[in-house]
Amino acid sequence: SRSLNLAVIPGDGIGQEVVAQGLKILSAVLPQDVKLETKEYDFGAKRYHATGETLTDADLDALKQHDAILLGAIGDPSVPSGVLERGFLLKLRFAFDHHVNLRPSKLLPGVATPLAGQPEIDFVVVREGTEGPYTGNGGTIRKGTPQEVATEVSVNTAFGVERVVRDAFARAQARPRKKLTLVHKNNVLTFAGHLWTNIFNKVAEEFPEVTTDYIHVDAATIYLVTDPGRFDVIVTDNLFGDIITDLAAAVSGGIGVAASGNINPSGEFPSMFEPVHGSAPDIAGQGKADPSATVLSVALLLRHLGYEAEAARIEEAVSADLAERVGKPARSTNEIGDALAVRVAG
């Protein structure tokens, strides 16, 4: 019999509430013969305040034993900016070599968008997850003085760029439109830009069926609001990917429905799945959070582990649920979870 051994990290704020729904749907959708084991981990603000720890070597060893990780959200105003982001989230992405940060954007029927005319939106961003300006490479001299200088170094390697570009080409190849767009700023960041562009063009030769183009990151933000339908698969660096995927989420229904996977394609380390939204401390504990983004992240998790039919069933359930919301009173986090559980089981 099969098994799924899942690490669960509810985290801070609304993380607890949305992860509970994600697990509810996971249990409801999994085939009978799959033995689901979950272990909860207490990372986040509470543990940091109690112990000063964000993510220890022992924690990493424990997490390594799982098939995958489901994360709610990490972050709280009581913790200085950067401590949990760098000390937990980025540390985990880097330690487990999550170099493919997968962020699909699909505007589902009936879902509200800030854009006029309800455009068709269906693309996926493949964001590099282990390089760029996210490496923590940089420093400060003469801190707090009028002579302070602070640097941030974007580190880009042929190894790191080629593997994520190849992954993106393979994803584009597998989609009906077979189109891949490189987003960078190669007219200004010429060192990193040339590396990305050259590797992109080289790998393109291996995928003759994939149509390619290149767009500067600033122009990409324009297209995301004026012509989002032009995108199929986008590959980009860590920081540009961070920025454009929040915008992509906003135009395709908001961060309430934006899912993401931090993927280690080789399977050497477990991949981690999380909603794009944060811990939203202002609405935490009120049952107001939309669990759809977490539930869709569970779908990405299942697809990654080979449960394609179950992933598709979750996506259909969320799509149907969202379409039915129009004009109805708002439901609680738990009510939405219950409705989705019925749908995926049925």
Place this chain on the structure above:
Amino acid sequence: SRSLNLAVIPGDGIGQEVVAQGLKILSAVLPQDVKLETKEYDFGAKRYHATGETLTDADLDALKQHDAILLGAIGDPSVPSGVLERGFLLKLRFAFDHHVNLRPSKLLPGVATPLAGQPEIDFVVVREGTEGPYTGNGGTIRKGTPQEVATEVSVNTAFGVERVVRDAFARAQARPRKKLTLVHKNNVLTFAGHLWTNIFNKVAEEFPEVTTDYIHVDAATIYLVTDPGRFDVIVTDNLFGDIITDLAAAVSGGIGVAASGNINPSGEFPSMFEPVHGSAPDIAGQGKADPSATVLSVALLLRHLGYEAEAARIEEAVSADLAERVGKPARSTNEIGDALAVRVAG
């Protein structure tokens, strides 16, 4: 009698066409007693192909003699990406210490926006112009090999950050809403982020009437499409400013109406005014380009030189012209320029 000694750089593509209209409006609006002198410079792709030059020391010496610079657009597909951007545009911004890159966004009545519900948009982005990842500080080793490493260094100094932050506070103070938002990514880029945040908070003490807040750059892109009305003045670094001002232009009427000023506030060097759009080689020479962005850049130029009434007259003319376009057939670049010239003169 007064004089205005202007350097004119039409540049590439549609640059020629739109700058001609900018000059037409400038002549029409200037008070009789102001002697307008213009000198045209041939920077851009043509000169680069003919001489290999983008901007020489002698060019800089010549440009220095002017009161201000009006630029159309630089860039052509025949020139490798980065050559003119780094060799001309950024070289000039750095050489003339254009540290305040001013980009207003106002959705004028009747102007189309990709956003639903025609929201109220009226804010200005103060983008740092001489630091950040734009310094060209970085490099490549083992170029073209599987072991290539390319770096880009974002350089941030207390000196550079404080002067632009202070400029932004002063602008916020002078506006009715008196609100200033810092946009950065201080939870990940912690070295530069702390420098920006600390200086922002320190300077805030000198401006007790200005309300402040902080938003991560990724979240800022969400607000720009879901709630752009929340912004009054934004201050941000060079790269984040590049990205969010293209998005800001897109939601507030498109790059056809987005103006910018590259300002040296001390007046030690001439400031440069340019539309946010590029050279648009695909429509060059066809009389299709909208000169409004260039004309509005002329308004910024006049305001910078102390001609406030004339600047306001141009802005009112463009606003009226845009409002009248609704439902009418498209006019040529020249026709729009003529109509604006009549308005500002009348």
